[in-house]
Amino acid sequence: MPGVAITGREMTRDYPAGERSLTALDHVDLDVTPGALVAITGPSGSGKSTLLHVIGGMDILTSGTLLVGDTQLDELPPRKLVNYRRRVGFVFQRFHLLPALTAADNVAAPLLPYQAGKALQQRARELLEQVGLGDRGDSLPSQLSGGEQQRVAIARALIVDPPLLLADEPTGNLDSATGETIFDLLIELHSRTGATLLVATHDPAVDARCDVHLAIRDGKMVPPTDQEARVTFARPGTSSD
Ligand SMILES: Nc1ncnc2c1ncn2[C@@H]1O[C@H](COP(=O)(O)OP(=O)(O)O)[C@@H](O)[C@H]1O
Ligand SMILES: [Mg+2]
Known part of the structure; x- marks a missing residue:
């Protein structure tokens, strides 16, 4: 199944938090080409899972637009999300x-x-x-x-047979050698199926092996110049065991 393109504009997700609200995603723009292998990095609580959940139809935007393949998710009534979700492959940290x-x-x-x-x-x-x-x-x-x-x-x-695979810290619960073989497998399946693969990760070795590097901090995408510096810094860590 060939991969889908993803286009997000001004994607915002607010959660109620007492009197105020917590902005887990803050006007995030995203462009992913079909079949891309994308790493999303950022500290704990920065919004990685929220972004994957929204893209996977497990959560909804408060505002902004999101097109995945030919599905305009922000316009989809919640009951129709079920059908959309059925075609998304999700891999979680805790299996x-x-x-x-x-x-x-x-x-x-x-x-x-x-x-x-x-x-x-x-x-x-x-x-x-x-x-x-x-x-x-x-x-x-x-x-x-x-x-x-x-x-x-x-x-x-x-x-x-998902055109979209979302992996949320897929190696986060594994020792580094096992994590590496699991990520090898994900990469192999990604290239064999042609699916678009988004990986949220803390692991610099995983990040370094992806083709596209996105970084998120406090719900906002970090500018590309910072990302380049970060990725270059991360590379020596690839032989991680
Ligand atoms: N269902 C929810 N209800 C309220 N707050 C949430 C919910 N999901 C996530 N958050 C908050 O949104 C922020 C981003 O969380 P998350 O996307 O899980 O970050 P990450 O995956 O990068 O650790 C955090 O402050 C988190 O506490
Ligand atoms: Mg998370």
């Missing part, structure tokens, strides 16, 4: 697998309400094979290591 389901059923889970039976099971097994877990389909998440659980989560993200 978010369902503990009572086997690896294969976790991979199949996003499509279970719509499609059942052998074909779905077979596709789930194929995806597990692709992420190097061909023999672990019957294992429960508790029987898998962190890296293996994240592989299952990546296979689950892929089952909807």
